[in-house]
Amino acid sequence: MGKIIEVRDLTKSYGEILAVDRISFEVNEGETFGFLGPNGAGKTTTIRMLTGLSKPTAGTARILGYDVESEAVKAKKRVGVVPEASNLYDELSASDNLMFMAQLYGVPRGMRREKVEELLKTFGLYERRNHLFGTFSRGMRRALTIASALTHDPKILFLDEPTVGLDVLAVRSLHNLIGNLHQQGVTIFLTTHYLEEADHLCDRIAILVKGKILRIDTPEALKSSAEEGSIIDVSFKSTPSKLVEDLSGILPELKIIATSQNNIRIYGGSPADVLEKVLHHAKSSSILIDSVNSVKPSLEDAFIKTTGLSPIIMAAEKGGGRR
Amino acid sequence: MWRDDLRGIYFIALKDLKTYYLKPPSISWGIVFPLSWILAFYLRNPQNFEQLVPGLIGMTILFSTTAAEAVVINFELRLGSLERLLLTPLSLPAVLLGKVIGGAVFGLLMTVTVTIASILALGLYNVNILYLALVTVPSLLVFSSLGALLCVLVKEVFEAQTLLNLPRFIMVFLCGVVYPISAMPQILQTIAYLMPLTYTIDGLRRAFTLSQDMTVLIDASVLVVFFTVFIFPAIKLLDRRFE
Secondary structure (H helix, E strand, C coil), X not given: CCEEEEEEEEEEEECCEEEEEEXXXXXXXXXXXXXXCCCCCCHHHHHHHHCCCCCCCEEEEEECCEECCCCHHHHHCCEEEECXXXXXXXXXXXXXXXXXXXXXXXXXXXXXXXXXXXXXXXXXXXXXXXXEHHHCCHHHHHHHHHHHCCCCCXXXXXXXXXXXXXXXXXXXXXXXXXXXXXXXXXXXXXXXXXXXXHHHHCCEXXXXXXXXXXXXXXXXXXXXXXXXXXXXXXXXXXXXXCHHHHHHHHCCCCEEEEEECCEEEEECXXXXXXXXXXXXXXXXXXXXXXXXXXXXXXXXXXXXXXXXCCHXXXXXXXXXXXX | CHHHHHHHHHHHHHHHHHHHHCCHXXXXXHHHHHHHHHXXXXXXXXXXXXHHHHHHHHHHHHXXXXXXXXXXHHHHHHXXXXXXXXXXXXXXXXXXXXXXHHHHHHHHHHHHHHXXXXXXXXXXXCCCHHHHHHHHHHHHHHHHHHHHHHHHHCCXXXXXXXXXXXXXXXXXXXXCCCCCHHHXXXXXXXXXXXXXXXXXXXXXXXXXXCCCCCHHHHHHHHHHHHHHHHHHHHHHHHHHHCC
């Protein structure tokens, strides 16, 4: 497998603000590569630089060997981009929107109609081909936006937060479509703040926080690295405001994180010792415990271990919530 | 690369015509407004109406090209559609030129309609078509690019329309649409010669009076200069939006 994306010390700053801080990574041909991080981590800024929309402040990036600054047009011919917003034209029909994109990407005249119809069928929109984009549901808008990025059979597909704001069924359908594209050999570069999405779709994940890549690895390798020590989930009937701080005082050597309003997760230590101290604290503070579970590490645990961030931060972003 | 750009310019202009221009609001600004303006003058003084025809055509060029041009770029920037165009293998100048030419082609359709109707209604058959074309084509590009420039100068859609009304109405009063420039005070004459509509109206008058001198070439050349003065800053400003 050849390197299809090569990024070296890529940096973007807006005045004093450093949005992307000397990141380096490579993406292999045919791979689904994920950028995972909270809002403001620099995911979209990176995609904008890789797709020629924004100029890097420093560093280099090559797409299929083409420099994204000096050979942007050559690179653009071979990539498809799905921005976070479904931004096709409301006033055009599904078919006309795809046709317009095929025209701009230089799909030969004789092949345009066939390609548009093929994509409409693949994405389950053929029956709605003459309906205006403005009348589509969010899921259909997303599907057509992805289809529009495929009119010229790109080698690489960039997907920026592809499932934000979609319902569960639409997410499942899009995940299947992305999976199919992956099987067809399309290299996929996606950004997401959904841990499950990254875990489900990606061959490798880069964890990005505050413009820096903290770690790049496969989901399995990330999860296994979080397996050192125990992980205990404690659920309370109700939670006093300073519970995490209080427990951190009692168990100073362990990492304790609130995973939701009435749940905490405790990393490391001997399960028996941890449980004894938590139960003792709950009893002395008159807090009712609902349940206690020992859990297998997930990508969320790997993310917490790598970044030190609470998953609540990820869930709070963009109104998407956790899935 | 230039072939990609040419193809892109053509399809963007065609798409804009379909989605924005051939719609009632644009048509009403492009034709109805200049027509009612000129009719108001006709009702006041019905004599020598044919002398108002170059003004009517000039106003049609001005209002039809700027009617939607001052809106579409910010509208598409807000929706993200312009960003989508820039993700395709087209240069940023090509994308902006596609928008400008879309506005200019719509203006051309409106101008041809008004010109033919005026010629037929008033029997103005002695018109120099070459001169007419020499002045109309660069004028359409000038005012379309002026709309684009004012559009990228501001962030909100309504701001562009408001901002554009200032030069539009100043030009209507000062550039010889209704009153001859020579009858105005010297200071206003100087201001008039700094505005592109002056050269449009002057060239159109020469086309309708079958003038034999070559001043129309100067008018056309000055209009080309105005086009470059408007389009290059517009490209630069749009590029800055994506820094």
